[in-house]
Amino acid sequence: MGMTMTQKILAAHAGLDRVEAGQLIMAGLDLVLGNDVTTPVAMEEFKKIGAGEVFDKSKVAIVPDHFTPNKDIKSAEQCKRIRDFAHHQEIVNYFEIGQMGIEHALIPEKGLAVPGDAIVGADSHTCTYGALGAFSTGVGSTDMAAAMASGQCWFKVPEAIRFNLSGKPGPWVGGKDVILHIIGSIGVDGALYQSMEFGGEGLSALSMDDRFTMANMAIEAGAKNGIFEVDEATIAYVREHSAGKYRIYQADKDAEYTRVIDIDLSGIRPTVAFPHLPENTRTIDEVGDVPIDQVVIGSCTNGRIGDLRTAAKVLKGNKVHAGVRTILFPATQAIYLQAMKEGLLEVFIEAGAVVSTPTCGPCLGGHMGILAKGERAVATTNRNFVGRMGHPGSEVYLAGPAVAAASAVTGRISSPEEVVK
């Protein structure tokens, strides 16, 4: 029996000719990542190992993005500790305010994730880099500590679900709608412990930004990782962002999958996940009348330039609805600058929205857009759990940037088709 893409990458990083689902392996890592919430715990555990130095100064990345710019004194103290740690360890890829961005937008942009890599990060959305044909997965702080010391991580080789994509998505349908549609059909534990492997002729209709969004939310179906076949678009992205070596892995023709699911992209409608689970999806045609108080466009899921362009298309020449706080978060400094050069920031500000510095902020209820009891937000973020964006009595509706921007204009969850004639 052949191997899936993920199995091939894991075998290569474990120094094995082949691996099978369920096998426990120790794999070498190309990158170990942490942020300002997970690194403080990891640092303490790292010190206990007594290794002294990290395994490779250029293969550890630390990005303070969650509660930054520091939201309060305690966050400032945590950031100071990881900054000191990064300087002491001479971590090459430590990104301070001014250079930083939301980690999962920043790492690919900086060329630190390329096809064929094996990556762990102490953040659940580390699965984002699967968009590049890498094996990339979220771990906790202790795993991060052990990985910083040894350059290795243990894995149970996952089974996989194969998603064969075909067709071309409609004008207002993006990666977010596709992944919400998938989570809605397989459930929040539909891919538990497994890989989600995406491929097929429909891939060419999805931009790299669409693919990052989809791989990013693999964790929302419980998956260990999401991974995309490498095509011309991937190679073009990697050449633009990295001078390093990469390796393309393809699944064997006789690879074993637990399920094979065909997805016709042309049949997917703009999709919204209702509170309080990403699997509670409805198409935009089924949402009914849901008035909202806030719109958040950004995050590691949808804060890339393609997302901002989509939002600007909807907001251009429109005003946000009275009383709807509309906050946009370009995910990195480079994206921010690009949005400025393209005039997108002007569109947002003229529409009555605000544009923030890169931060995870409101996505996890940290800062910069917290909800009061009873308030509702449409957000392009990734989770709508109880209390995720603030008060446990508030509600988050997950959507792509087109629906989020349209909803900002009408003041209730709306289709962009309603706003852009």
Added chain:
Amino acid sequence: MTEGNGTERNQSNEKRTEEKRIEGNVIKYGDNVDTDVIIPARYLNSIDPKELAAHCMEDLDKSFVSRVRPGDILVAERNFGCGSSREHAPIALKASGISCIIAETFARIFYRNAVNIGLPILECPEAARDIAEGDQVSVDIRTGRVGNRTTGRTYQAVPFPEFMQEIMEADGLINYVRERMERK
């Protein structure tokens, strides 16, 4: 900001290694208990286990903090610990006094984190569905046997694979890695 969480962890790990049998009163929850309700992100500006424990389960069950007793066993249904990778979640539960978690299934990062910090965790669908709030339950971590003293029923969980047993017996991943690196 405390620096001493590791000492506390290691002490409780030593105790656990000596005695693999756990007994306790059950606190029961349902499906998809996510890490955001186990420890809301607004408290992640601390890594102090006691401080985290003071807010544990706050957004799901405000009574948890006042009614949890040291040694209590948490039983939940599907996909326990889904969501974020925050290790603060199993740390908060452990510091609350939870001695073991039994669920139908666990989200994978939570599962790794619990093993890595030495919080016993068992997948046992039958026990997870059958055991009720307030039952007295005993667990043998080595064999995966679960006994419900209240109803007299017993269940068999899949025990940890040998590799993970080794991590648990080394008092968590940090000691396991340290031992391996020292041997090199």
